[in-house]
Amino acid sequence: MTMVNDLHSPAVQxxxxxxxxxxxxNSGKSQIFNNLTGDxxxxxxxxxxxxxxxxxxxxxxxxxxxIYDTPGLNSLYINSEEELVVRELLLTDTPDILVQCIDxxxxxxxxxxxxxxxxxxxxxxxxxxxxxESNRKGVWIDSDxxxxxxGIPVVESxxxxxxxxxxxxxxITNARIGKRLSFYGDIIEEGISRIVSLLPENFSFKRKxxxxxxxxxxxxxxxxxxxxxxxxxxNILLEAEAIINQFNVNPGRIISDKHTHVVNEITVxxxxxxxxxxxxxxxxxxxxxxxxxFGIPILLSIILVMYLLVVNVxxxxxxxxxxxxxxxxxxxxxxxxxxxxxxxxxxGDYGVLSLGLANAxxxxxxxxxxxxxxxNVLEDIGYIPNLSVLSKKVFEKLGLSGAxxxxxxxxxxxxxxxxxxxxxxxxxxERYIAIFLIGFAIPCAAQMGLNMSIxxxxxxxxxxxxxxxxAFVEITAGLILxxxxxxxxxxxxxxxxxxxxxxxxxxxxxxxYYRLYWFLKEAVPVFIxxxxxxxxxxxxxxxLAAKSAVSPLMEGFLGLPLDMVDALxxxxxxxxxxxxxxxxxxxxxxxxxxxxxxxxxxxTMFIPCFANIGAMVKxxxxxxxxxxxxxxxxSAFVVAGAMNFVLVDMFGx
Numbered sequence: 001m002t003m004v005n006d007l008h009s010p011a012v013q014x015x016x017x018x019x020x021x022x023x024x025x026n027s028g029k030s031q032i033f034n035n036l037t038g039d040x041x042x043x044x045x046x047x048x049x050x051x052x053x054x055x056x057x058x059x060x061x062x063x064x065x066x067i068y069d070t071p072g073l074n075s076l077y078i079n080s081e082e083e084l085v086v087r088e089l090l091l092t093d094t095p096d097i098l099v100q101c102i103d104x105x106x107x108x109x110x111x112x113x114x115x116x117x118x119x120x121x122x123x124x125x126x127x128x129x130x131x132x133e134s135n136r137k138g139v140w141i142d143s144d145x146x147x148x149x150x151g152i153p154v155v156e157s158x159x160x161x162x163x164x165x166x167x168x169x170x171x172i173t174n175a176r177i178g179k180r181l182s183f184y185g186d187i188i189e190e191g192i193s194r195i196v197s198l199l200p201e202n203f204s205f206k207r208k209x210x211x212x213x214x215x216x217x218x219x220x221x222x223x224x225x226x227x228x229x230x231x232x233x234x235n236i237l238l239e240a241e242a243i244i245n246q247f248n249v250n251p252g253r254i255i256s257d258k259h260t261h262v263v264n265e266i267t268v269x270x271x272x273x274x275x276x277x278x279x280x281x282x283x284x285x286x287x288x289x290x291x292x293x294f295g296i297p298i299l300l301s302i303i304l305v306m307y308l309l310v311v312n313v314x315x316x317x318x319x320x321x322x323x324x325x326x327x328x329x330x331x332x333x334x335x336x337x338x339x340x341x342x343x344x345x346x347x348g349d350y351g352v353l354s355l356g357l358a359n360a361x362x363x364x365x366x367x368x369x370x371x372x373x374x375x376n377v378l379e380d381i382g383y384i385p386n387l388s389v390l391s392k393k394v395f396e397k398l399g400l401s402g403a404x405x406x407x408x409x410x411x412x413x414x415x416x417x418x419x420x421x422x423x424x425x426x427x428x429x430e431r432y433i434a435i436f437l438i439g440f441a442i443p444c445a446a447q448m449g450l451n452m453s454i455x456x457x458x459x460x461x462x463x464x465x466x467x468x469x470x471a472f473v474e475i476t477a478g479l480i481l482x483x484x485x486x487x488x489x490x491x492x493x494x495x496x497x498x499x500x501x502x503x504x505x506x507x508x509x510x511x512x513y514y515r516l517y518w519f520l521k522e523a524v525p526v527f528i529x530x531x532x533x534x535x536x537x538x539x540x541x542x543x544l545a546a547k548s549a550v551s552p553l554m555e556g557f558l559g560l561p562l563d564m565v566d567a568l569x570x571x572x573x574x575x576x577x578x579x580x581x582x583x584x585x586x587x588x589x590x591x592x593x594x595x596x597x598x599x600x601x602x603x604t605m606f607i608p609c610f611a612n613i614g615a616m617v618k619x620x621x622x623x624x625x626x627x628x629x630x631x632x633x634x635s636a637f638v639v640a641g642a643m644n645f646v647l648v649d650m651f652g653x
Contacts (some may be wrong), residue, residue, distance in 0.1 A: 001053060002419050015062075015063045015097040016063075016064045016065075016066060016067075016097040017064070017065050017066070018066045018068065018093075018095060018096050019021075019065050019067050019068065019084075019095060019096065019097045019098075019099055019172060020067065020068045020070055020089060020090065020095040020097075020098055020100060020228075021033055021068065021069050021099045022070055022073055022086065022098055022099070022100050022113070022117065023068065023072065023073065023100055023101030023102065023103065023110065023113070024072055024073070024074060024101075024103055024106060024109055025071075025072025025074070025109055026103075027071065027072070027101045027102070027103040027110065027129060027130075028101050028103065028104070028129040028130060028157070028160070029069055029072075030054075030069055030157040030569045031129075031159040031160055031507075032099070032101055032127060032129070032157070032159050032168070033054065033056060033067060033069035033160050033164075033320045034166070035159060035165040035168075035257060036058050036065075036066055036067055036165065036169065037056030037058050038054070039056040040054075040057070040510070040514050045255045052085075052420075053068050053069065053070050053071070053085065053086075053578075054068070054069040054073070055067065055068055055087065056069070057067075058161050058169065058570070059174060060170075060172070060173060061340075063173070065097075066094065066204075068089065070085075070086045071083070071085065071086055073087075073113060074088045074109070074112075074113065075112060075116050075214065075448050076090075076114055076116040076117075076119075076208065077116075077215050078216050078217060078218075078219050079250075081423050082423075084219055084372065086347055087219075090120060090358065091134060091193075091204065091208075094121065094122065094204065095124070096122075096123070097115055097124070097125065097172055098120075098122050098123070098125070098175075098370065099124070099125050099127060099168070099173045100113065100114060100124060100125070100126050100127070100285045100615060101127055101129050101157075102114070102119060102126055102128045102129065103129060103130055103135065104128050104129060104130045104131050104134035105130055105133055105134050105137070105139075105499060106138070106301075107114075107134075107139075107141065107267055107367065108167055108263050108264070108267055108270065111263045111266055111267065112259055112260075112263050113330070114150065114178075115181065115229065115259055115262060116179075117209075117265070117413070118150065118178040118180055118207060119180060119182075119207060119208045119211065120175065120208055121177050122314065123152075123175035123176055123177055124150075124175055124176070124177070124178050125152060125155065125156040125168065125171050125172055125174075125175045126144055126146065126147075126150070126152060126153070126154045126155070127147070127151045127156075127157045127159075127164060127168055127519070128141055128155070128156055128157060128216050129157045129158070129159050130152060130157075130158065130159075131156055131157065131158055131160050131503065133499055133528055134555035138240045138273055139271060139272075139273050140253065140271065140272045140273075141270055141271050142270045142272075142514065142588075143155075143156050143270075145269060145270045146270045146475070147455060148177055149181070149270065150178040150181070151176060151177075151178050151179040152175070152176050152177075152178040153171040153174050153176070155167050155168045155171050157350075160504050161509055162502070169475040169643075175457075178437055179261055180264075182258060182259060182262050183255070183258070184251075184254065184255055185258070186256050186587065187246065187247070187463070188214065188251055188254065188255065188473075188521045189212060189516065191240075191243035191246075191614075192207060192208075192214065194211040194239060194243065195208075195209075195210035195214075195236060195240055195243070196210050197237050197238055198235065198239060199236070203395070209241075210541075211255070212253045213236070213237070214239040214240060214243060214244060214255070215251065215252035215255055216244075219238060225454045233298070236407050241499075252444050261470060268358065268377050269362060271639060275329070276526070282499065282500040282502075283499065283500070284442055285500055286382070286386055286499075286500040289386040289387070289390065290387075290389040290618065291390075292390070294388075294392070295386075296336065296389040297388065299390065302378070302383075304373070306371065306374050306375075306449075306452065306544070307452050307456065307463060307651070309370055309374060310367060310370055310371055310449055310452040310456060311452065311453065311456030311457075313370055313455060314366050314367040314369070314370035314371065315367070315453055315456060315457075317366040317369075317370070318363055318367060321366060321584065322358075322362050324361045325362065327356050330347050330353075330354065332348060333346055333347050333353070336508065337521040344393050344535070344606055345535060348535070348564075349530060349538075350531055350534040350535040350538055351535070352528050352531045352532055352535070354526075354531075354536070355527070355530075355531035355581070356527045356528035356530070356531040356532070357524065357527070357528065357582035358528045359522055359527055359577065359581070359584075360520065360524045360525075360576075360577075361520075361582075363580040363583060364523075364576050364579070364580050365516065365519075365520070365583075366449065366527055367449050367450055367452075367453045368446055368449055368450070368515075368516060368519060368576075369512070369516060369540050370449070371445065371446075371448065371449025371452070372445065372449070372511075372512045373508065373509075373512050375445050375449075376506055376508045376511045376512050376515070377582070379413070379511075380501075380503040381500055381501055381502065381503050381512075382499060382500045382501060382506060383500070384409055384410075384413075387409055388408075391408070391409060395408060396476075401567050406440065407419075407421045407422045407425070407434050407438065408434060408437060408442075411437075411438040411442040411444070412442060412443070412444065412445060412448060413443055413444065413445050413606065415438050415439060415442065415444045415609070415612045416444065416609070416612045416614075416615045418438045418610040419435050419438050419612055419615035419616060419619060420618070420619070421618055422435050422438070422619060429485045429486065429487070431619065431620070432482045432620065432624070432628075433478060433482065433483070433485065433515070434484065435619055435620060435628070436452075436476055436481060436631075436632070437474055437477060437481075437615055438612075439608040439612055439613075439616060439629070439632055439633070440473070440474060440477055440605060440632050441470040441471075441473050441474040441477070441602050441604060441605050442470075442474065443470070444518065444575075446575070447575045447576070447579065447604060448577055450464070450575075450576060450579035450580075451463075451467075451579065451600050451604065452568045452582075453579075453583065453602055454579060454583055454586065454596065454599075455596065455600055457583070457586050457587075457599070458586075458593050458596050458597070462593060462596060462597050464489070464599050465597050465647075466576070466597045468595075468600060469601055469643060470604060470605075473639050477635070491501065515622065519576075523574055523576055523577070526573050526574045527576075527577050527579065527580075529573070530569075530570050530573040531582045532573070533573075534566060534570075537569075538550065543565075544563060547562040547565050550562075553637070557637075557641045557644065558592070558598060558602070558637070558640050558641055558644055559583070559595065559598065559647075559648060560595055560598060560599060560602075560644075561590050561595070562590070563585055563590055564582075564585070564591075564599060566581055566602070567581045567582055567585070567599065567603060568602075568606060569608050571603050571607055572607050573610075574609060575603060575609060577603075579603070581620060582596075582599050582600070582603070585599075592651045594644070594647035594650075597643070597647060598643050598644055601639065601640055601643060602636055602637070602639075602640040605632065605633075605635065605636035605639065605640075606633060606637075607629070607632075607633055608629065608632065608635045613625060613629055616628060616629070
């Protein structure tokens with residue numbers, strides 16, 4: 001979510017140049033984008049935090065630079081849709097300048113990408129990021145030697161602290177085409193030349209296209225020329241296949257070995273490493289957090305700390321704000337607006353100020369502030385990828401490969417983003433299971449925090465019961481889908497683990513601010529419109545009629561008061577609005593212990609938010625997405641009804 005400046009504004013003068021920021025996943029690209037543009041793209045210490053190309057601008061020496069923040073790219077040989085989007089940007093909408101963000105902790109992998117990018121003959125700048133971390137590990141990188149090696153500017157950077165930003169802006173103006181250092185032997189070079197000779201004169205990036213054909217890239221054929229409805233590229237593919245058949249082994253392997261050899265030579269030349277490697281607390285904590293024995297207690301401890309802080313800090317702040325801010329305002333409005341209709345319109349049960357603004361700012365905002373602050377710390381230190389490794393054994397039983405681990409775990413941050421990242425999964429079956437489970441019983445970060453607050457009013461046992469049920473139904477749904485859906489070919493996946501680091505307080509606070517800003521920007525209008533809709537439905541009698549119609553389901557099967565119909569209607573608009581209403585019902589004594597647990601469980605599973613449904617449609621198609629949403633909602637009522645009978649039997653309520 002990034003603001004884009006208007007490039008056509010009269011204030012923008014001079015030349016406009018397009019700059020693409022490239023690099024490995026989780027190498028600091030978004031932070032550099034933020035530093036250059038002054039805008040804000042979400043930054044996190046794990047892969048897949050950027051899934052779309054974002055745009056912004058900065059101005060330097062009367063030149064406007066249009067900046068593109070791109071998803072992670074390991075090489076120009078494509079393994080995912082996100083990488084394909086980046087390569088299409090490079091090959092079809094070619095930037096004027098490339099800025100490659102090199103992760104100092106993954107130097108060899110980064111330099112492998114550098115060799116690929118230099119072949120494009122686009123002016124480049126390298127920025128070596130996270131030097132503070134590599135230095136703590138006893139690794140020193142000679143940026144001057146790196147610059148001499150490739151013949152392009154190199155900037156030293158600690159992006160999270162803004163170090164190197166001004167120098168990078170200056171060096172972007174000095175970007176140069178780098179020296180090609182990778183040669184693959186006479187036979188492969190001759191094969192590349194033969195394919196190049198078959199491509200039209202005006203075809204861009206001939207050498208790189210020929211190179212990718214020889215490595216067996218399955219996407220590059222789509223970019224080959226077509227004339228008169230007949231594939232001119234077919235001859236090129238046949239020629240590439242003939243060259244490949246000249247080798248006893250796949251030429252892609254030979255090319256990879258050549259790259260590795262060149263990268264190793266460069267790395268030895270530009271780095272110094274101390275002989276003794278120290279392993280501190282961060283390394284030990286990372287290992288324990290993904291250990292099958294110690295990882296679960298660590299996870300439960302983190303959840304407990306979150307729960308206690310939300311209940312004992314956030315709820316207290318919300319209560320204080322209600323007493324000191326909202327109560328006097330409500331009393332003043334009550335005395336100034338004696339007319340019943342307008343009084344109810346403003347501060348009644350469905351008032352635009354009481355149910356709309358006050359719920360958003362007084363009830364929800366304090367809770368989300370505390371929860372987002374804690375969640376952002378976990379993101380910043382790099383705990384989330386280690387949690388995904390801990391979860392691997394469970395996900396495999398649900399028919400999900402390692403590639404699905406990160407999208408599933410990201411669902412606890414934002415279900416819409418997690419659904420969109422599921423497009424990286426190789427098979428339709430795995431993608432379907434992952435998207436279903438993300439949309440079903442996983443609460444997003446905002447809902448998780450609010451659920452903790454709601455259940456905290458009833459005690460930690462209520463919290464344990466509700467989340468145990470959600471975990472149980474999630475695992476059950478996964479097992480059912482795994483057995484029902486037709487099996488696909490299994491895929492291999494290696495989970496990349498970033499370094500555990502101390503949280504950067506400034507970065508955490510900034511991310512918390514933006515997440516709260518985005519919440520208020522998106523949610524406050526929804527809260528107001530939802531309150532207005534309920535007010536109209538109430539005054540017209542439609543709401544009462546609807547409650548009477550669903551009374552057997554609501555009061556009989558679910559064991560909930562009819563006022564919960566209001567919460568379910570709000571859930572269709574936004575889950576946070578429903579959570580605020582449930583808190584009000586608890587404070588009024590309308591919901592008892594068992595009903596509170598059922599209400600939280602039902603609203604967590606009931607109707608994914610509109611944004612998530614839109615992401616489902618994008619990934620699975622309209623029909624599959626709507627069927628999935630229907631199954632999720634029916635399952636939510638079935639589970640909540642079963643809980644009603646069990647809890648009534650347990651607690652006699």
